[in-house]
Amino acid sequence: MASGTVTSSEYISHHLTNLTFGYHEKTDSWRFVNTDPANGELALPHEFGFWAVNVDTLLWSIGLGLLFMWLFRKVAKSVTSGVPGGGQNFVETIIEFVDDNVKGIFHHKNPVIAPLSLTIFVWVFLMNLMDLVPIDWVPYIFNEMGVHYMKIVPTTDVNATGGMALSVFALIVYYSIKQKGIGGFIKELSFQPLPKIFAPFNLFLEVVGLLAKPVSLALRLFGNMYAGEMIFILIALLPFWAQWVLSVPWAIFHILVITLQAFIFMVLTIVYLAMAHDDH
Amino acid sequence: MELLYIAAALMLGLGAIGAAIGIGILGGKFLEGAARQPELVPLLRTQFFIVMGLVDAIPMIGVGLGLYVLFAVAG
Numbered sequence: 001m002a003s004g005t006v007t008s009s010e011y012i013s014h015h016l017t018n019l020t021f022g023y024h025e026k027t028d029s030w031r032f033v034n035t036d037p038a039n040g041e042l043a044l045p046h047e048f049g050f051w052a053v054n055v056d057t058l059l060w061s062i063g064l065g066l067l068f069m070w071l072f073r074k075v076a077k078s079v080t081s082g083v084p085g086g087g088q089n090f091v092e093t094i095i096e097f098v099d100d101n102v103k104g105i106f107h108h109k110n111p112v113i114a115p116l117s118l119t120i121f122v123w124v125f126l127m128n129l130m131d132l133v134p135i136d137w138v139p140y141i142f143n144e145m146g147v148h149y150m151k152i153v154p155t156t157d158v159n160a161t162g163g164m165a166l167s168v169f170a171l172i173v174y175y176s177i178k179q180k181g182i183g184g185f186i187k188e189l190s191f192q193p194l195p196k197i198f199a200p201f202n203l204f205l206e207v208v209g210l211l212a213k214p215v216s217l218a219l220r221l222f223g224n225m226y227a228g229e230m231i232f233i234l235i236a237l238l239p240f241w242a243q244w245v246l247s248v249p250w251a252i253f254h255i256l257v258i259t260l261q262a263f264i265f266m267v268l269t270i271v272y273l274a275m276a277h278d279d280h
Numbered sequence: 281m282e283l284l285y286i287a288a289a290l291m292l293g294l295g296a297i298g299a300a301i302g303i304g305i306l307g308g309k310f311l312e313g314a315a316r317q318p319e320l321v322p323l324l325r326t327q328f329f330i331v332m333g334l335v336d337a338i339p340m341i342g343v344g345l346g347l348y349v350l351f352a353v354a355g
Contacts (some may be wrong), residue, residue, distance in 0.1 A: 012352040220337040227344025234351060257340075264333040 020147040022052025061154035064126040105270045108277040121266040127154045128258035155225040161248040165218035222262050284354040288346045295342030302335040
């Protein structure tokens, strides 16, 4: 941070504040978030209403999505059946890895699932990868340019992970109804664990189970990334000569965590969609 | 305010117990399976990592929130 004296809790909460833009009721204006009285009028994050967006999350997630699409398109355009270059090898490895997983779990015919899984895996991985960028670099640069809040890891914002999980949930409901019809879907929800007499109870259980899927999907990714980011922030509070002792091992361990969480998000998406296609 | 330290300690400690038991059982069963059928190791390893991610998630969230309470709210 630019200013000289900040307490540790100020430093932490500054790093956990998104660049929110939206309608602020107290000042009756459309404006950015501001938690520091030195930078003008206060607008705390929780004071914003429903019509607020986290500009940094949108910026970084869409940017990384475009990076993914540009990179894979570039490689696909220049693909060769001769000796493949490094880029082609790399992309082929990822695609085969995702394809193996989809083939192992998903046994129906649906052309959407494999591209969806590839997108989820690479996109979530890239968003998680921003966690390994030292936490003060990018916020410092933006601070010098006059933007005081910048969270560069989109997956540490529950809105990003929640949005992805809701999209997966919409697909689950869509394919359930498409495969079994509305009647079949309701039948599956209400006649399942117990005999038909207990239909309302079954329905309640199954609907709770259905709604728990997107919630757990979103919170698992968010929680892991948030905890990782939190520990990096706490390490950054140590004196500068002691930081590498902790941040290097944690960063190395975190490489495992970010890959694993991207992989789990992908696998669970495939599993849920395979369950939606299964006819009982 | 002192209760916040107890709260953070409980979150970290109980989460650690759960994760330790879960991953302990999981790792033991994985080794057992690998010893019985070494040819299944690649398959088992994938499944092992999936379940490890599932078991690991909740305690990890607990650690994050616990440290947030400890350093940002109470500190």
